[in-house]
Amino acid sequence: MKEYKYTINGNKYEVAINSINDNIANVVVNGEEYEVQMEKEPEPVKKKVVVRPVAQPEAETASAPTSTNKVDLNNAVKSPLPGVITEIKVKVGDEVKAGDTVVVLEAMKMANNLDAEKSGKVTAVLVKEGESVMEDTPLIVIE
DSSP states (O other): OEEEEEEETTEEEEEEEEEEETTEEEEEETTEEEEEEOOOOOOOOOOOOOOOOOOOOOOOOTTSOOTTSOOOGGGEEEOSSSEEEEEEOOOTTOEEOTTOEEEEEEETTEEEEEEOSSOEEEEEEOOOTTOEEOTTOEEEEEO
């Protein structure tokens, strides 16, 4: 049994909680017994887990460099920070201008547009949507 003393608007109350069963409390206030129905605690909301599909390796194409197709990574747009590629806005052969958005990178729950640093032709796409990348990972090559 728990006992409490309260003063509300100058009135004194002595409260004793005898028992609590199935959200009904047996309470004694100033010597008078009451049964008090308590509200049930809300069940915690379970967050839905969203899993993105992992990028599947595809057959080698013109966009994927091969041992005979060397790519100059000095001309690559690189990831400024670790994140996940959420959208690739160009494909091999596209002409881009400096400032055009070529890739969208999600990092720290924010979408970051990565822009072409120079005008030219896209010669290689080195990543796939859904792929995780580290800082300074080459993403798109523009020559």
